[in-house]
Every structure is written in structure tokens, then in C-alpha cells.
Amino acid sequence: MRRPAAQRWAYVRARLLQAIPTIIVIVSCNFFLLHLAPGDPVDVLMGEAGAATEAIRDQLRAQFGLDRSLVEQYFAYLGATLSFDLGYSYRYGSTNLELILGRLSATLILMIGAFGVSVVLGSIGGLIAAVRRGTATAGAIMAAAVVSYASPLFWVGLMFIVVFAVKLGWFPTSGIARIGADYTGWRYALDVAHHAVLPVLTLSLFYMALYARLMRAAVLENLKLAYVVTARAKGLSQGKIMLRHVLRNALLPVLTMAGVQISGMLGGSVVIESVFGWPGLGLLAFESLFARDLNLLLGILFLTCILVVLTNIVVDVAYTLVDPRVVLR
Amino acid sequence: MSGSLREAGLAMLGHPSLVLGAVLLAGVGGISLAAGVLFPDSPFDMVGAPFLPPLSEGFPMGTDALGRDIAAAVVHGARVSLALGFITALCATAIGVLVGGLSGYYGGRTDAILMRVTEFFQTIPSFLFAIVVVAVLQPSVYTLIAAIVIVSWAPLARLVRGEVFSLKSREYVQGCIALGMGDMRILFRQILPNALPSIVVAASVAVATAILFESALSFLGLGDPNVMSWGMMIGLGRSVIRTAWWVAAMPGFAIMLTVLAINLLGDGLNDVLNPGARIRAGA
Numbered sequence: 197m198r199r200p201a202a203q204r205w206a207y208v209r210a211r212l213l214q215a216i217p218t219i220i221v222i223v224s225c226n227f228f229l230l231h232l233a234p235g236d237p238v239d240v241l242m243g244e245a246g247a248a249t250e251a252i253r254d255q256l257r258a259q260f261g262l263d264r265s266l267v268e269q270y271f272a273y274l275g276a277t278l279s280f281d282l283g284y285s286y287r288y289g290s291t292n293l294e295l296i297l298g299r300l301s302a303t304l305i306l307m308i309g310a311f312g313v314s315v316v317l318g319s320i321g322g323l324i325a326a327v328r329r330g331t332a333t334a335g336a337i338m339a340a341a342v343v344s345y346a347s348p349l350f351w352v353g354l355m356f357i358v359v360f361a362v363k364l365g366w367f368p369t370s371g372i373a374r375i376g377a378d379y380t381g382w383r384y385a386l387d388v389a390h391h392a393v394l395p396v397l398t399l400s401l402f403y404m405a406l407y408a409r410l411m412r413a414a415v416l417e418n419l420k421l422a423y424v425v426t427a428r429a430k431g432l433s434q435g436k437i438m439l440r441h442v443l444r445n446a447l448l449p450v451l452t453m454a455g456v457q458i459s460g461m462l463g464g465s466v467v468i469e470s471v472f473g474w475p476g477l478g479l480l481a482f483e484s485l486f487a488r489d490l491n492l493l494l495g496i497l498f499l500t501c502i503l504v505v506l507t508n509i510v511v512d513v514a515y516t517l518v519d520p521r522v523v524l525r
Numbered sequence: 526m527s528g529s530l531r532e533a534g535l536a537m538l539g540h541p542s543l544v545l546g547a548v549l550l551a552g553v554g555g556i557s558l559a560a561g562v563l564f565p566d567s568p569f570d571m572v573g574a575p576f577l578p579p580l581s582e583g584f585p586m587g588t589d590a591l592g593r594d595i596a597a598a599v600v601h602g603a604r605v606s607l608a609l610g611f612i613t614a615l616c617a618t619a620i621g622v623l624v625g626g627l628s629g630y631y632g633g634r635t636d637a638i639l640m641r642v643t644e645f646f647q648t649i650p651s652f653l654f655a656i657v658v659v660a661v662l663q664p665s666v667y668t669l670i671a672a673i674v675i676v677s678w679a680p681l682a683r684l685v686r687g688e689v690f691s692l693k694s695r696e697y698v699q700g701c702i703a704l705g706m707g708d709m710r711i712l713f714r715q716i717l718p719n720a721l722p723s724i725v726v727a728a729s730v731a732v733a734t735a736i737l738f739e740s741a742l743s744f745l746g747l748g749d750p751n752v753m754s755w756g757m758m759i760g761l762g763r764s765v766i767r768t769a770w771w772v773a774a775m776p777g778f779a780i781m782l783t784v785l786a787i788n789l790l791g792d793g794l795n796d797v798l799n800p801g802a803r804i805r806a807g808a
Contacts, residue, residue: 221645233661346733346785348740351759351777358770463652467741471763481653482745485660497657500650508648 215505223277226494282495292495303476314400322411344405350467353398370473395472414446455511459504543793549786557603564597568753589772602755613735616674618728621681629689630712643679651676659747666749688720722798729791733784
């Protein structure tokens with residue numbers, strides 16, 4: 197622990213090296229799935245391929261070397277994918293990589309928003325439920341958490357649309373910005389934020405409930421520990437004890453879940469984005485599903501896996517910043 | 526042993542969330558079993574005028590765009606959701622117990638390899654992977670089950686591994702080894718039964734997750750089109766959400782109630798069976 201910064205970098209490097217086999221396995225998995233799909237891989241690669249001519253087909257067959265052995269095909273696919281050549285989408289008229297990266301920002305807005313909302317509101321809810329244990333407020337918070345925890349997100353989204361968009365008219369029903377408004381600057385940001393309220397809230401609900409439960413349990417646990425008694429004996433106020441001491445310790449289990457949440461939200465974004473017509477990665481996955489564009493779908497899976505691997509590393513490093521006792525190995 | 530069993534039984538009866546969960550789940554299960562009696566006709570049949578609102582005469586939950594009885598579809602859907610949820614959780618638990626058991630019991634190289642595989646399955650975004658698997662294999666009941674099992678066994682394996690790992694060093698296991706018992710017999714007859722409480726709790730979480738996953742996949746159109754499921758009904762109701770909210774709302778309530786029942790049951794079982802545990806594993 198003498199040079200924490202240097203140690204941290206060494207750890208990150210080691211973890212990145214460890215991630216390489218994982219990513220190779222994911223690509224292999226994708227290759228296996230492509231060959232498992234009914235039909236010639238080129239048919240699969242081209243989706244429904246109504247627009248594709250026989251010449252393009254033959255060219256692709258040669259390019260993917262379908263006449264070659266399976267092993268050779270595998271290495272060709274591995275090499276292409278690892279150099280981020282994820283194929284070309286005839287439907288969209290652009291490479292799959294460009295498509296995916298183009299949609300990434302919309303999904304990131306949604307995920308960062310949902311992450312922030314779920315951590316903040318979930319923690320506050322759990323804290324209140326723990327401090328006011330036995331009151332009606334605490335009961336209501338925990339009941340809301342249990343119900344949110346059991347609801348299918350896409351359905352909650354639809355019900356939000358019915359109530360807040362159709363009946364009350366507070367928020368738009370779908371999309372990321374008003375069509376034809378052509379706002380710029382702050383006005384545009386506000387418009388996007390207005391459109392983002394319902395999808396962000398929906399996406400954050402499940403984890404908000406989870407964090408409220410984790411936080412409540414952690415706070416109750418911490419309140420029994422000796423350091424709280426000490427702090428109280430020192431004459432610290434209840435509020436100070438909570439914010440300075442208990443909250444910091446109780447946040448640890450929440451942080452542990454953060455990595456899991458990123459992975460879960462990437463999956464959740466498929467249903468949420470399709471419900472709200474939010475033009476991100478999830479909607480792209482949904483569209484590629486319907487076009488039977490498996491290659492695009494596998495490309496999305498590949499890139500999101502990389503995203504998850506990277507966030508897991510970031511979360512582990514962040515953990516040491518919050519809790520210096522944790523040693524990176 | 527029988528004394529502690531009776532104690533556990535009494536504790537269960539005194540646990541409000543466990544009793545509530547059990548009653549709710551029994552209700553959903555009873556309705557699903559009685560589906561054929563309550564609504565003998567196929568839920569796909571057109572039986573009334575389209576878009577009748579809830580509480581219309583003869584149609585307590587209303588009708589959908591094709592004049593199908595939503596109450597009939599919800600009741601028949603209960604069968605699909607429960608059956609799929611339990612079968613999937615059973616398969617995932619079986620794989621989890623096998624992988625986790627071997628990993629925890631043998632340790633060393635076996636453990637390293639199996640845990641690497643488990644970690645891999647925990648890294649890939651599970652819902653996205655399930656979508657890809659169903660899309661590749663073509664939607665049907667079997668591919669749905671396969672896809673959900675593939676993405677949900679890993680946390681169970683981790684849990685079982687941890688349990689077996691800690692039970693392995695107990696004295697009774699040393700005794701079994703001294704008696705010359707075989708590895709498999711020790712693992713399956715001696716160690717795993719003692720890990721059962723944690724496995725049961727984790728399996729209940731797996732049932733709830735499986736029902737939610739199935740509904741989301743069916744909602745996206747990846748379900749079996751020949752089977753009336755709650756997710757598919759919500760998917761169909763989505764296009765008429767502005768005019769006929771109840772088409773999507775009713776099956777959603779059914780999912781929520783069922784998952785809520787299982788979660789309450791799981792929470793209660795956790796409190797009763799694992800008094801020491803603070804937070805549910807794999808949540």
C-alpha cells in the first residue's frame with residue numbers, strides 16, 4: 197500500500213490482460229451461434245437480404261471463405277471481429293460499427309441518468325426506511341420497493357406512458373427530441389431531458405428498489421457497530437453520524453452492485469428503448485432482431501460485453517477509493 | 526433433528542411475508558390449474574366485441590382488439606408463466622448445483638476452470654445474450670427455456686460453490702472421508718443436503734427472474750406464438766395502449782402479483798432457513 201496510484205495502474209493493466217481471453221471466448225461464442233442459425237451464414241449475415249444481389253452473395257461467400265474449412269473460417273471471423281470489423285448493414289447502408297457507435301450516446305444518456313437516479317433515490321429511501329424504522333413512511337418506502345422489484349420494466353414503462361403521457365400529458369410518449377423543432381444548445385438539452393424523464397425513471401426503478409433494500413439493511417447493521425456508539429459518545433449529532441460515518445460504510449454494498457447494474461441495464465435498455473422509441477443501442481438491437489440481422493445483433497453483444505468488462509474494472513478501482521481497506525489483487 | 530424441523534415449521538407459520546407469499550402463489554397456482562374448468566375454450570377464440578373495457582358484462586377484464594376475453598387469456602397465461610418459471614429454475618439450479626458442487630468440493634484446478642466459465646456467463650449481459658440465443662435458435666417454448674437457463678445458472682453455481690467450500694472442512698465430512706465414503710456420495714448425500722436452505726432460497730429467486738425474463742422475451746416477440754403468455758399479451762396490447770390501456774395492463778398485474786408472491790416467499794424462507802444471512806444472495 198505504499199504507492200497506491202502505481203499499484204492501481206498495475207492492477208488495471210493486469211485486469212485488462214485478463215479480459216482478453218474473456219473477449220476471445222465471447223467472439224467464439226458468436227461464431228458458434230452464427231453457425232447454429234438455420235441457413236447459410238451469408239443468408240444470416242445479410243439479414244432478410246431482399247436487396248442483396250446474387251453477386252453480393254457470392255462476393256460475401258468468398259469473403260467469409262465458406263468454401264474453406266471451419267477452422268479457417270473461425271480464425272478469419274476472430275481476426276475481423278477483434279479488429280472491430282463487425283460487418284456491413286445493407287439495411288442502414290453503413291458499417292455495423294458506425295451504427296453501433298452512433299447509437300451509443302443515446303443509450304449512455306439513459307444509463308447514466310438511470311444509474312444516478314437509482315443510486316441517489318434508492319439510497320435516500322433506504323436510509324429513511326432504516327432511520328424511521330417502524331413508521332408508516334418506512335413501511336410505504338419498503339412496500340414500494342417490494343412492488344417495484346416484482347414489476348416487469350417494459351410494463352411499468354407502458355403504464356407510465358398511459359398515465360403521464362397520454363392521460364396527463366406531462367411528458368412526450370416517445371422519441372429523444374421533438375421532431376421538427378430543431379432546437380439547439382440549452383433548449384435542445386432541455387428537450388432531450390424532458391423526453392428522458394419517463395425512460396430513465398422506468399429503467400432505474402428495479403435498481404432503486406434493490407438499493408433501498410441494500411441500504412436499509414446496511415444502515416441497520418452499521419448502527420449496531422461500535423464506531424457509531426463511539427461517535428455518539430463523542431457528542432456528534434444523529435445527522436452527522438449518519439452522513440459522515442454510516443452512509444459512507446453503507447454505500448459499499450451499493451457500489452458492489454453497480455457493475456451488475458450496468459450489465460442489467462444494457463439488457464433492460466432493449467425493452468425500455470423499444471417501449472419509448474428511444475434511438476439507442478437497445479432499439480437498434482430490437483430492430484436488428486426484426487430484420488433478422490444477426491450480425492448486427494452479435495456486434496452489439498460483442499461491444500456491450502467489452503463495455504461491461506471495462507465498467508467492472510472501473511467499479512473495482514472505485515471501490516478502493518471509497519474503502520481504503522480493500523486491497524487490489 | 527425433528528425438533529428443529531418443527532421449530533422451522535412454526536417459525537414459517539409465524540412469518541407474515543412468507544405466509545402472504547405462499548397464499549398468493551397458491552392462489553395463482555390454483556387458478557392456473559383450474560384454467561381448463563374456468564375457461565374451457567381456447568383463449569385465442571373470439572368471443573365478444575373488440576375493446577370492451579374492464580367490468581363489462583361477462584368480461585371482468587375486458588376484451589382485446591380481436592374480441593378475445595382477456596380474463597381467459599390471463600388465466601391460461603398463468604399456466605405458461607408458472608410452468609416455464611419452475612422448469613427453468615429447476616434446470617438452472619441443477620446446473621448450478623453440479624458446477625458449484627464440483628467446483629467447491631474439488632477446489633484447485635477444477636475450481637479454477639469451472640469458475641472461469643461461471644465468471645464468463647456472469648460477464649455477458651444476460652438479457653441481451655438470451656435474446657441472441659432465442660433469435661438464433663428460432664422462438665419456441667424449448668428455446669425460451671434453454672436461453673433463460675443458459676443465462677441464469679451462474680449465480681447459483683457461485684452460491685453453491687461457496688456453501689460447499691465452507692461445509693467441506695466440517696468434522697462430519699472428515700468423518701465420512703475416514704469411513705471411506707466415495708467423493709460423489711459425500712458431496713451429494715452429505716454436503717449438499719446441508720446446503721439445501723441456501724439453494725432453496727436462491728432457486729426461488731431464479732423462478733422469479735425466469736418469469737420476468739420470459740415475459741420480456743415474449744413481449745419482444747420472441748415467445749412461442751402458439752402459446753398465450755402474459756408477455757405476449759402485453760406486446761399485443763402495446764399498439765393499442767392509447768385507446769385500450771387494459772389490454773396491456775391486466776397481464777402486467779398478473780406478472781407483478783406472481784413475482785411478488787415468489788419474492789415474498791423467498792424472503793420469508795431466507796429469514797426462517799438462514800437466520801444468519803443478512804442479504805439474499807444473487808439478488
